[in-house]
Structures are given as structure tokens and as C-alpha cells.
Amino acid sequence: MSYKIAIGSSDGIHVDLKFGEVENFLIYEVSEETELVEKRKVLPGDEDADGAKNPDCASGCGAGSGCGGHGNGCAGSGDVTQRVALIEDCRCIVCKKVGFMAQKQFEKRAISVFDVDCTVGEALEKITAYYKKMDSRGGYYRRDRA
Amino acid sequence: MAKLLDKQRYKCALGAMQTVQAIERALPILHSGPGCAQKLSESVGSSGYFSPNIFPCTSINEKDVVFGGVKKLNSTIENALKVIDADLYVVLTGCIPEIVGDDSGEVVSRYEDADKPVIYAPTAGFKGNNYKGHEQIINAIVDQYLEKSDTKQKGLVNIWADVPYQDLFWLGNLRELEKLVSELGLTPNTIFGYRRGIENIKKIPKAEFNLLVSPWVGLSCVKKMERKFGTPYLHYPTLPIGATETSKFLREVGRFAGVDDAKVEALIKEHEDYYYYLIERYADLFLENRVINKQFSVVADAQYALGITKFLANDLGLIPAKQFIVDDTPANYRDKIEEEFKKLNYGVEASVSFETDGYRIHEEIRNHDYHGYPLVLGGYYEKEVTEQLKGNFLNVAYPVQDKVVLDDSYVGYTGGIRLIEDIYTVAVSRFN
Known part of the structure; x- marks a missing residue:
């Protein structure tokens, strides 16, 4: 069984992007080997013009223009949902920072979130080792059981 | 096959956060999942300056399982030192960080030069229950905080x-x-x-x-x-x-x-004179053989099972049925404790069972002939079974649900009198 991991990295070496900053998610496929199979582009139409670069927003959720905007909660939810949907075939997402709303969206889809500050290599090594252990024990977490 | 434990009377070793809490102005810092602390906190006189709801906790999650929770532990200790005014900070580790392999001892050692002492006790649940956890806390204080003293204070x-x-x-x-x-x-x-x-x-x-x-x-x-x-x-x-x-x-x-x-x-x-003065005044009650049960069982941890059995046999002259020790006493102590149950007055011996499973204990109580109604002193779990047998029940050990205890005690001469009062209050109330 293979699965995919989405990583936010600008140079392919460091996990250096916040979830909202990612323009191209690096998609790794893990089976026997781990290999980079795709650079999945976030379509520009997916966000507001001031999107993730909003200087007032420190959460890094990339939720576009709007924490608490328009008087009805976080107006960025639509954008987050689209971003999340873009990589919902992955087993987990690795970014430097993932905002609260995005985390909740991933949680709903049973996708693990790892907001870490390390190299891509280290992240892949640790995560694949972790999933290998989980899967070899036939636990509840195997995706093919879902 | 996995074994289910019915009505367990203890918690995991991390429950020793209560031991830390019992030390005035000592603060537990929990390196565990958020659910651990939540499950272990109880409202049995545990509010106050520090209460379980404010214990700093690393609240580790899946990310920390994969990448290690050391960073989080470090920042939790660092900030606890900044915002919470305590005299002693005790880091307690739960199962997750210890399975993952976080070197919590190393993190704590970074705070050797802090203004306040920070120590660390490994209290993963797989290392034992909260009785063992309690020992871990005291051992941590002895090992990491105290130094040998050149002088001894007389007495x-x-x-x-x-x-x-x-x-x-x-x-x-x-x-x-x-x-x-x-x-x-x-x-x-x-x-x-x-x-x-x-x-x-x-x-x-x-x-x-x-x-x-x-x-x-x-x-x-x-x-x-x-x-x-x-x-x-x-x-x-x-x-x-x-x-x-x-x-x-x-x-x-x-x-x-x-x-x-x-x-x-x-x-x-001096003490005995007063003690027996009280007993003598109520001798008619004690000698009225319909009031109190002929045989009793205690279902409690080793300390109460032994202490109460000796008291009821030696002081009140009751006959012990089987006694149950429910604290999962380590095997190497069991023989000695069993010996103690044989040292009762009048050549009476009590048989004792080290049993942690409530179902089995209740079956044994049901199947024993108490020569009348049983007297059962135990945890709240024993209330129902005792009522079914129309016996007398007193809640003395964990879990205590039908008694509020602020600073009451069963120790000493006065403690014995308190226990007599409690037992006979239950016994006489069935006739009213």
C-alpha cells in the first residue's frame, strides 16, 4: 500500500513555508521507496489578492483576507477549504506552520498535520518510519481500512 | 488475550501529580497528552492555590510522537517558571513521551541553575500505578534536590x-x-x-x-x-x-x-484510660450481639486492609472473613504482608487475597458465609453488593463517594474511636 505526503517547501530542502504561503505543494509518494512524484500548484484563483501575504495576519493560516472578517467568523474558510481539498488525497501535510482553521479542516478529513521546522529529508524519514510502525501493527489507523 | 480489569482502585503512575500537589507550593508540570491530566484530576479537596486545571501540560499530540516533544517540554518548563510562582517544580512524564523516547531528564537538567528547583519523575503508566508513582516523586526529591547533611538534628x-x-x-x-x-x-x-x-x-x-x-x-x-x-x-x-x-x-x-x-x-x-472509658460507656451497645455483624471483610489498599483488620479483630473482637488488598502490591512484598494478617490477638488469623478485579472480589463476598449479614469496609464499589446482601457498609477506601473528609483521621486512639463511631452509626441505623 502506498500513500502520499504533501510538503510545503520553497527549495525542496527545508520545510520553510507556512500552509498559506505554499504555491506548489511537493507531493511525495511512499511505498517501498519515497519519491517526489508531483509539484501540485495552488491555482491563483483560489485566494484573495491579499491572501496569505496579509501583513496583519500572524497566524499564518493563509486564510486570505479574513480572520473574523465580515462579522460572521473567519471569512477565509472558503479558501482554506479549497487548499485543503487540493491535497486531500494525502495522508499528512508538513508545513512550517498550519493555522488553526486549516488544522480543523484536515482533522475532519483524518489527515495528520505536522507543523515542524526541519529539513524535508528529516521530516520524510521520521514520518515514514512512524507510519511504517503503525501499519505493521495493523492498527486502526491504516488508511486502507477507512 | 487482553485482560479487562473490573472496578480498578488506582490510577496510573502519573496520578502521582496528586502527591506533588499535596506538597504546599509545589507544582506538577505534566509532559503528557492533555487527556491524561484531565482523567487523573478529581475534586476530592484538590482545589486551592494550584489545582489540576492549571497544572502546566505539554499537551503533546501526534506531531510530538513523530518528531519528539522535547522542544515543547522545554518551553513549558521555561514559561511555567516565568508565570507560576511555586517553590518546587516537578516534571512528570506520561506514557507517550517515554515510549517515544524523549530525554526529559536532559531537558530538566538545563534548569539546574534556575532560581527555583526543577526536578523530574518518570511516571509512565506502564511503570506502575499511582502508589509506585508516589514513590517515584519522593525518590526524585531525594535524588535530585536533597544533599547529604553533615549534622543531624536530635530527635x-x-x-x-x-x-x-x-x-x-x-x-x-x-x-x-x-x-x-x-x-x-x-x-x-x-x-x-x-x-x-x-x-x-x-x-x-x-x-x-x-x-x-x-x-x-x-x-x-x-x-x-x-x-x-x-x-x-x-x-x-x-x-x-x-x-x-x-x-x-x-x-x-x-x-x-x-x-x-x-x-x-x-x-x-493516659491515652488508654480515656479510650477504655469511652468503650466502657458504650459497652452495652458493643455487647448487644444483634447490633454488629459477626464477620467482616475489608476491601482496600494494603494499609487500610491491614490496619482495619487488626483493629476490628483486636479491639472489637470481630472475626475476619477474607480480606482483599486492591492496590496491586508488588509481588516481593506480599509474603510479609500476609504474615502480618496472621498476627492477630486470641490466635485469630485472617486470610488475605491480593486481588485487583472488583468482579472477583464481589463474587467471593457473595459466596462467603458471614454467619449473618456481612460487614464490609471498602470502596464505594462495595456498596451495592453489600446492600444486596443486606449487610453493613462503610466507605473507607478509594473510591470514596459517600463521605466528605476534610481532616478526619482513623489513626491513633482518637482514630479508632472515630472508626467505631462510623461503623456503629451504620450498624444502629438499620434498626431505626
Whole structure:
């Protein structure tokens, strides 16, 4: 069984992007080997013009223009949902920072979130080792059981 | 196959956060998942300056399982030191960080030079229950905080008894033990409860000896102190309840401390005179054979099972049915504890079962012939089964649900009288 991991990295070496900053998610496929199979582009139409670069927003959720905007909660939810949907075939997402709303969206889809500050290599090594252990024990977490 | 444990009476070792809480101005810092602390907190007199809801916790999640939780632990300790004013910070680790392999000891060692002491106790659930966790906390204090003292203070005695909060009577019991020891002319030193705290912890190495009043909990700690501080210890396995055991207790402590025999005997006489004056006044009640049950069972941890069995057999002349020890006593202590149950007056012996499964205990109680209605002293779990058997039930041990205990105690002469009051209140109320 293979699965995919989405990583936010600008140079392919460091996990250096916040979830909202990612323009191209690096998609790794893990089976026997781990290999980079795709650079999945976030379509520009997916966000507001001031999107993730909003200087007032420190959460890094990339939720576009709007924490608490328009008087009805976080107006960025639509954008987050689209971003999340873009990589919902992955087993987990690795970014430097993932905002609260995005985390909740991933949680709903049973996708693990790892907001870490390390190299891509280290992240892949640790995560694949972790999933290998989980899967070899036939636990509840195997995706093919879902 | 996995085994289910019915009605368990203890928690995991991380439950020892209550031991830390019992030390005034000591703060547990939990390196565990958020659910652990939530599950372990109880409202049995545990609110106050620090309560479980404000214990700093690393709240580790899946990310920390994969990448390690050391960074989070470091920042949690760092910030706890900044925002919470405590005298002693104790990091307790749960199962997850210990399975993952976080080197919590290393993180804590970074705070050696902090203004306040930070120590660390490995209390993963797979290492044992909260009785063992309690020992881990005391061992951590001895190992990491205290230094050997060159001078000893004459007459100073450290008193160690069973686990705070797990034993709802912990505060009253410790105070009563202190009182008895000070009446012998010695100076008691305990670290738990009101106005004890860090100052008393610092006195531990200066004590002339350690007095451990418990069948097994804390034995590893007093042995450790003997090795590290050269402090000898007296292990008194029976919690002294009532005149027989308390007088024995005073004689043994007096002998060990070199207190003049005449002084000890005078003290005992004074207490016993009053004790038996009370008993005598109610002799008609005690001798009315329809009031109290013929046989009894205690379902409790080792300290109460042993202490109450001795009290009911020696002081009240009741016949012990089977007794149940539910604290998962480590195997190497069991033989000695069983021996203690054979040392009852009038050649009476009690059989004892080390059983942690509530279902099996209840089956045994149901199937035993108590020659009438049973008297059961135990946890709240025993209430229903005792009621079904139309017996008399008193809730003395964990879990305690139908009793509020602030500083009541079952220790000593007065503790024996309190226990008689409680038992006979239950017994006489069935006739009203």
C-alpha cells in the first residue's frame, strides 16, 4: 500500500513555508521507496489578492483576507477549504506552520498535520518510519481500512 | 488475550501529580497528552492555590510522537517558571513521551541553575500505578534536590505514610501520626499538607531516622535515604488504629528512638484510660450481639486492609472473613504482608487475597458465609453488593463517594474511636 505526503517547501530542502504561503505543494509518494512524484500548484484563483501575504495576519493560516472578517467568523474558510481539498488525497501535510482553521479542516478529513521546522529529508524519514510502525501493527489507523 | 480489569482502585503512575500537589507550593508540570491530566484530576479537596486545571501540560499530540516533544517540554518548563510562582517544580512524564523516547531528564537538567528547583519523575503508566508513582516523586526529591547533611538534628523524625488524595484521610492521618510522635518527645517532620512544604523537605536529610508507617508504599524511598543520607529507618507496617495497635506503635517507636520506657508507658496509660472509658460507656451497645455483624471483610489498599483488620479483630473482637488488598502490591512484598494478617490477638488469623478485579472480589463476598449479614469496609464499589446482601457498609477506601473528609483521621486512639463511631452509626441505623 502506498500513500502520499504533501510538503510545503520553497527549495525542496527545508520545510520553510507556512500552509498559506505554499504555491506548489511537493507531493511525495511512499511505498517501498519515497519519491517526489508531483509539484501540485495552488491555482491563483483560489485566494484573495491579499491572501496569505496579509501583513496583519500572524497566524499564518493563509486564510486570505479574513480572520473574523465580515462579522460572521473567519471569512477565509472558503479558501482554506479549497487548499485543503487540493491535497486531500494525502495522508499528512508538513508545513512550517498550519493555522488553526486549516488544522480543523484536515482533522475532519483524518489527515495528520505536522507543523515542524526541519529539513524535508528529516521530516520524510521520521514520518515514514512512524507510519511504517503503525501499519505493521495493523492498527486502526491504516488508511486502507477507512 | 487482553485482560479487562473490573472496578480498578488506582490510577496510573502519573496520578502521582496528586502527591506533588499535596506538597504546599509545589507544582506538577505534566509532559503528557492533555487527556491524561484531565482523567487523573478529581475534586476530592484538590482545589486551592494550584489545582489540576492549571497544572502546566505539554499537551503533546501526534506531531510530538513523530518528531519528539522535547522542544515543547522545554518551553513549558521555561514559561511555567516565568508565570507560576511555586517553590518546587516537578516534571512528570506520561506514557507517550517515554515510549517515544524523549530525554526529559536532559531537558530538566538545563534548569539546574534556575532560581527555583526543577526536578523530574518518570511516571509512565506502564511503570506502575499511582502508589509506585508516589514513590517515584519522593525518590526524585531525594535524588535530585536533597544533599547529604553533615549534622543531624536530635530527635527529628521524618514520617512517611500512604498516598495523599488516594487515601482521602491522608491529611488527618499524617497529623495524628505527628501528634503521637511528638508526644514521645520527638520532633516530627512531614512534607505534605498545610504549612509543611519546601522548608520541611530541606529538613529531611537532618533527621535522626525515618519512620515509615505503611505495609509497603515508600519502603524503596526510606531505603534510598538510608543509602544516600545514612538515615536509618523504622518500618512499621501497620497503620495504628485503636488502642492495641497504637500502644504497640508507641512502644516500638519509643524503643527505636531510645525514649525512656517509663515515659512511653505513662503516655500509653493516659491515652488508654480515656479510650477504655469511652468503650466502657458504650459497652452495652458493643455487647448487644444483634447490633454488629459477626464477620467482616475489608476491601482496600494494603494499609487500610491491614490496619482495619487488626483493629476490628483486636479491639472489637470481630472475626475476619477474607480480606482483599486492591492496590496491586508488588509481588516481593506480599509474603510479609500476609504474615502480618496472621498476627492477630486470641490466635485469630485472617486470610488475605491480593486481588485487583472488583468482579472477583464481589463474587467471593457473595459466596462467603458471614454467619449473618456481612460487614464490609471498602470502596464505594462495595456498596451495592453489600446492600444486596443486606449487610453493613462503610466507605473507607478509594473510591470514596459517600463521605466528605476534610481532616478526619482513623489513626491513633482518637482514630479508632472515630472508626467505631462510623461503623456503629451504620450498624444502629438499620434498626431505626
